[in-house]
Amino acid sequence: MPLLDIQHLTVTYGNVQAVRDVSVTLETGEILGVVGESGSGKSTLGYAVTKLLRPPGAIQSGRVLFEGTDLVSTLESDLRKKRWTEISVVMQSGMNALNPVATIRRQFEDAIIAHQPTGQSRMKERVAEMLKMVNIDPRYADNYPHELSGGMKQRISIALALVLEPKLIIFDEPTTALDVVVQRFIVQNLKTLRSQYHFSALFISHDLGTVLEIADRVAVMYAGKFVEIQPSGQLLRAPKHPYTQALLQCFPDPRSDQINIVGIPGTPPDLSVVQPGCAFAPRCSQVMTRCLTESLAFVEVAGAGVACHRAGLTEEVKQHG
């Protein structure tokens, strides 16, 4: 049984369909990266999985099976027991995710007290331990968030997510707001932590480079749908969806001799209208007529899949050839 099994999940904000019939599974110990342009519905997916959507956001349909139980139909009071002990999150901007009027220590202790209360000294130890783990001097435990730099806050958010050693962590762009050097540092930090804690994760980012580095598998999201899922290495070497291909071209190898960044012309579609056909078709360099009319369901087979008429064609051709 997969740790997390998302089935036909659809999420809306009023008339905006931000996540459209998304299905994916996540195995224990696996890190699934989710990439896509801004507004493609990555955060929405993350919030929906944890049932943390803010109004007017609402799950329209679908199931989110966590260890076999459907979180969508679980009562909030029952869900509360699973929160943080089994599923925790790192929010898009760690800066605003910390309560500005509570010390760092308080924010750790809140979580501990709510789920696994222990003695004061044990708690103190634990906080210090967690801070050290993300290379922050434990002295900072008694500081307030505004007294720390952005990078520190982000690392604290990560430590906070790990404090109860959950099975699943949702990372929503944990590095986006930071500059390259800090970003790099956090990614390395995460890798170490993963080897220590063996958590599974949904790693959301628009930075394909980072995702490819950290994730076992990568899901590419476009206009609320997954267009391609593949193990990282495979995605890097043989992207199937034209969107994935285009996206990869935006990340040149910094060491190569000639650097040429190729963008994707055009803009992502308006999510408040549902159009027939492939959402990427208007920007696709390999568009065919049927792309404009026939939509294609994404099917995940053995942890991989692609939603492209073109990809289907090549597959067919191969079989015949």
Add this chain to the structure above:
Amino acid sequence: MRYLVRRGIMLLLTLWSAITLNFLLPRMMPGNPAEVMLAKFKGKGNMGPQAIHAIKVMLGISNESLFKQYLQYWQEIFHWNFGVSYTYFPFSVTHMIDQALPWTLTLIGVTTVLSFVIGTLLGIWAAWTRGSLLDSVVTSVLTFTSSFPYFWFAMIVVFLLAFVTNVFPNSGGYGSQMSPGFNLSFIASAVYHSILPAVTILVSSLGGWQLQMRNNMISALNEDYVVLARAKGLPERVLAISYAARNAILPNMTGFAMSLGFVVSGAILVELVFSYPGMGTLLYNAVSNEDYPLMQGIFLMIVIGVVMANFVADIVNVALDPRIRRGGGDS
């Protein structure tokens, strides 16, 4: 600390200007209040010039230069001496304020605090159950009551509860045959007399706090840190109180301090309707009798009250908001 010192200096400056304004105001007004006062001291016959002079001296009506008067005024203030009241001569302004202040401080002080506390709690609760029937009922009822003219509501309350049904006394601060003191029956009587005015003030002021807190709370609930707290699986109570409400209340503290400061001025219109022996009634009497030493004295008390309350608010803000306490805050 630095922040407090700066705020302190600002408030002292403010105090100085308010006191100066207080000095100038009656002197800039048209008409001659001193003459009106003199008329009050006149009998039916025509007073002799010595008598007039003697009365003027006794009331401290002065023909000295403005600047000299100003200096004297400051000297008096430092001695906590605001002169004699015209209306209550020979009693001093200080004496009259001493008489009225405790009533106002207790009645208006307690109701202001109650109003803030209840209003804030209702606001938190309404935001928490946002969209529910109870939320919309409570919020719209309070929106309506907060637009009540205080005095109008007070008059209706008096008529219904103190006259038609005779449940409560219609006026005064305590039973008239009681002598003020620290005994149970007196306190009980004072409380009994204060219920109607308190309710009036509460009903018409709750809405403001409720609405404000509800707004703040709703936006706080949308903050990332509250969503994260929910993700942490914290108990609802902790989430509502120490995460959302704790942050949402901060912007209201200054307003609360201001209104605490204004407690000193009493609720003029309500006190008037209930003939409550507080600062509001005293001020109204001072104004209608053009007793400007008394007026100035009361005004000064109010300004001092507000300035002090503001300072306390700063301290409270510093205590509650680490961003102000430990630098980093932009102010």
Add this chain to the structure above:
Amino acid sequence: MDSILRLGKVSKTYSRKTNGHEQKIYAARRVSFELQTQHIMALVGESGSGKSTIAKLITGVEHADSGVIEFEGKTLSAWRRGHLAEYRRNVQMVFQDPYAALNPLNTVRYTISRPLVNYRKLHGESLHNEIQRLLEVVHLTPVNEFIDKLPFELSGGQLQRVVTARAVASNPKLIVADEPVSMLDVSIRAEILRLIEELRSKQGVTFLYITHDLISARMLADEIVVLYRGTVVETGNARAVAKNPLHPYTQLLLQSIPNPWATEEQPMALGILDRTSDDGGCVFRARCPYAMEVCHQGVPELTNAESDHLVACFLHHDATTQMAVQ
């Protein structure tokens, strides 16, 4: 080749109060560089290294504490004396966040018309035509579809084009672009960068391109200036600097770029330290894995390491003779 802009030992400090005591922040320290006409120069550095400060000093938004800024051979202070409008016209700016740089209530037409009306005194038909032309220049076509839109109706990339069109409108000679793509999706970045390149080659505009992204700097710029804590640590030909960085800090920047192609995991060589004291010595020494005795004693000067490639690091100095004492 003639230089259009020259900075000579420009310094700027800010003071900030933390926990009651005042702290000096050296946002720019004796920064010197020269920008050639119709070149693109990239100013690279991590957050807080002083990139925006230099942009503000050049555009005249802030005053330098010391040093000179020369534009077309005339000092900025000379320009300020009565010719500020002309200076403004010649030195324009593109902001980092296209969502913030446009008034949400003004249409594209109004926004672009302002410099045209103010600097070029255009009206009526000619104004309209010029706005159309500018929109074409920035590839916002068909023009009529965009001209009367409000910012919220446009995507980030389109907004950044409007911002660029506004900057070009006054026919400036120099445009300072402060991280013009860092807020945009990777897929859109390339087009904006290409637009800058195009403006340089077709309109002859000189650019100072500010970024923390070494890759885009290398792709777009002719020269790169690397800034660390207000100090220029390395400068030179873009390709040389980005491909073969000499300063340990530039190396760090390069290593930080996520690189899924990299065959083996390169451990991060350098730690992050949030504060260094500002008393003498190399600014980078606390984070530098190669820090030597000498690094604590003096500030390394920019010296030629290769042709067209200068670095301020004792590792590349022949001797301590070139050490400058502050």
Add this chain to the structure above:
Amino acid sequence: GSQGATSTAASGSTPPMVLSVDPGSPLYTDNWNPFSPNAVWGQAWIYETLYYIDAQNGHQTPWLATSYKWNSPTQLTFTIRPGVQWSNGTPFTANDVAFTFNMLNKFPALDTNGVWTVLKSVAAKGNTVVFDFKTPDVPAFTYIAETPIVPESIWSKVKNPVTYTDPHPVGTGAYLEKSYTPQEFVLVKNPHYWQASKVKVQTIDFPVVSENANTVWLNLSEGKYTAANAFAPNIQKIYISKDPKYRHIWFAPSGASNLLMNLTKYPFNNVTFRQAMAYAINRPKVSSKGEYGYEPLASMTGLTLPANNAYLDKSLVAQYNYHYDPAKAAQLLSSMGLKKNSQGLLVGPNGPISFTMIVPTGFSDWIEDAAIIQSNLKALGITVNVQTPSVSTWVSDMQTGTFDMTLNFGLNQYNPYFYYESDLATSNSAPIGQDATSNYERYSNQNVDNLLNEYAQSTSATQQKQIIDQLEQVMLQQVPVIPMFYAANWNEYDNRYYVGWPDASNPYVTPTYALPDVEMEFTHLKPR
């Protein structure tokens, strides 16, 4: 409820006596000094005067003095009542009287009636006190007779009687201070009072009277007061109808309130115009609607009727016959050469006639009166702007003569001399811009001044009556002011427990509890 005055002091078998008279809002101050304008009114039951003089009819009742005599227009002798003692047991003597007056001389701030402006000396001689005058001033008798007398034994030790608050008053009066709180003071019968046998009311409660009239009306309506001095709209409905058997009112008229016109300004400097005003204004409506009908129409002579009926020259009144008659007013106006223009405005030599009428803020009845006057004059083509300045602005405008038209209180005095003197004497006027004492309309007439002088020196009643008749003629002919209505002495009382209240048929005292002679009422009241 209307169970009568039960709220307080229902001690034992004594029926309660609760008086709603003394304002002191919001709270009383503990001040019993009878010379202080801010003393609690209860002092009038403690300190007594030589004579009691009724404010309306001038009826004199010997009190601490048994008799008086004018030895000459400049010398007056009072004979002191024997057997009176102060409430601390010391006997009351002529020395106390002389001491009291000499104290007023020493501390002029206490001499609010200005008796020492005419007195030369006051001395005790045996059981008499002799008052010597600087100048003859017969009317000053009233002020002397009504000065409260205080015990020398106590007041001679008071350092500054001006600021003295007399917290434990010792007087000769019928009552003693029993208790005091800022919300209520209680008087109890003085067992050693010199006419103790006549006093039947054991205690009197004085609860604070609210500034807010509605509170008083509620209490009145509920029957919380035995007697009150309160204005109330529709007293019949609010008060009497709730218990018509026992509840009564007697609103004795007092001095006339006057419409003042600035006689230094056009058109008021023209007698014909003023006469026209007297016809043009619907004075009965002002009295009945503006003043709720409580304040009866005033005589154009200015005399307070019916108290001054004896002075009234009925033939003179019939001869002038002022009444509401717009046609007559229009005729008088056109006789002045004023004509209406096409817009219906009355035009004078300087354009349409318009002026401002000021009424002090908060005087709601007067504001209503002004509205009536405004509409009356509008009908004649005269524009009146009504403004409501603050009281002090109003007073100062009157004093300096910077007004066109206003309403002003009359003097509540039994003796018409005081009334005419204050309103018509040149000495009480002043040039515009300077403060006038009381002649705000600035009337000046040598003949009138002479008449007033003669009166002050005369001790003959016939001569006095004759002078008053001549002044009445001036009032009717010259119309220096237009008397509008008599201010009322508000008085409500409940005779469920006590009877013997003064009323129109038995006006032995004017029941306005601020007056010194009101103590007399308590020698008449008896339990039912």
Add this chain to the structure above:
Amino acid sequence: MTSMLGMLKPFWQNKLSRTGVIILGILVLMAIFAPVIAPYSPNNSSFAAMLGPSASHLLGTTQEGQDVFSELIYGSRQSLVVGFAAGFAATFVGLFIGLVSGYLPGLVDDILSYFINVFLVIPGLPLMIILAAYAPVHGSFLIIFVITVTGWAWGARVLRSQVSSLRSRDYVAAARFAGDSMVRIIFREIMPNMISLVAATFLGAAVSAILGAAGLEFLGLGDPSINSWGTMLYWAENSGALLQGQWAWLFAPGFLIAVLGTSLVLINFAVDGMGNPRLRKKG
């Protein structure tokens, strides 16, 4: 024009504020068509005094014999005009001082903020009463003046901080680069983005002006000969209306004041949407 209309759109879209707009609209119509709606002139005092409600006098008559219903209808004019005029004046002064103070940091700002602080500390109602009591002439202008003097500071403070935050926006800097003058920047770049705050300030000021005016008039510090809801309360109170059983006379004006205040508070619910171009455009 379309943009003006568009700006008003949020008021109609939000359910609460739509209620407010409708209520306010009814009151405004009542004021405009007072002569048509009211059966009598409010100054007509020819009826018997203190009549109870009846078909010819829906709410009875006053002590002076005026028709209460007619007074109520006509009274809306004065209450609306004074409320809005005072609200407008206070907002205008607050906006002006807030703009100048927020846009010109340094000495000017220091001085103006200091004044704002002083006026914030000075208690409103007592000062209002004192000013009004001393004024030589009482009338609507006095009330508007007094409310403005005591009420501008709050708005000035809020608007000032908004201006100083808007001033540092990139698009303001950009306008400076585009060569726009200070005045133009203030009016084209800063002001329009403050519309919703200005509107909120205005609505708040109008509510307190309406209540303040009623309070002053109730104390007799207005011009009692003018017909307004506040003066109606003054006369009702001075005539012991409740004791005389004239319920409607006292109840109706206070109720309408509360209704008017509520309508403005409700309208305020939509103010946030006003500055939102998304809603504006589709208008």
